[in-house]
Amino acid sequence: MELVEFSPDFLNDIIAIENESFPNPWKEKMFLDSAANRLVEFKVAVENGKTAGYCLFWVAGDQSEILSIAVSLQFRRRSFAKQMLEYIIGRSKEKGAQCVFLDVRAGNAAAVKLYDSFGFEKTGIRKKYYPGAGGGEDALILRKKLK
Numbered sequence: 001m002e003l004v005e006f007s008p009d010f011l012n013d014i015i016a017i018e019n020e021s022f023p024n025p026w027k028e029k030m031f032l033d034s035a036a037n038r039l040v041e042f043k044v045a046v047e048n049g050k051t052a053g054y055c056l057f058w059v060a061g062d063q064s065e066i067l068s069i070a071v072s073l074q075f076r077r078r079s080f081a082k083q084m085l086e087y088i089i090g091r092s093k094e095k096g097a098q099c100v101f102l103d104v105r106a107g108n109a110a111a112v113k114l115y116d117s118f119g120f121e122k123t124g125i126r127k128k129y130y131p132g133a134g135g136g137e138d139a140l141i142l143r144k145k146l147k
Helices: 008-021 028-036 080-094 109-117
Strands: 002-005 040-047 050-060 063-071 099-105 121-130 137-145
Touching (some): 008 063, 040 080, 063 080
Antiparallel strands (some): 040 050, 121 137
């Protein structure tokens, strides 16, 4: 796997991954706006010429926030998310972050397990944060201390 800078050439693949990964996917404009934001690092995971996944994060002051991370169904269970998370943590440290934050859908067991394996701890819950049936699903707020 190679992590490369986002370019619009990847957009259709990223939208497809987003749609297969999340019940309330980001729209094209959200990705393009993030790519245009000079504070956001937007990386694309490429394997044998194919888009395997992507990650977006930013560092503000002494905190880093993961905005999104996803892997294509055909590339899952091959450590791509783990490698992207390692990259995010490393870059966050380089940029002076002392912790990394993210929110994750409470019912996303695979993601929660991955973050737990990296030492992320639950610091809060956003009730009914994600739209959906029954009024929505909670988001877990997770944090990993870097120093």
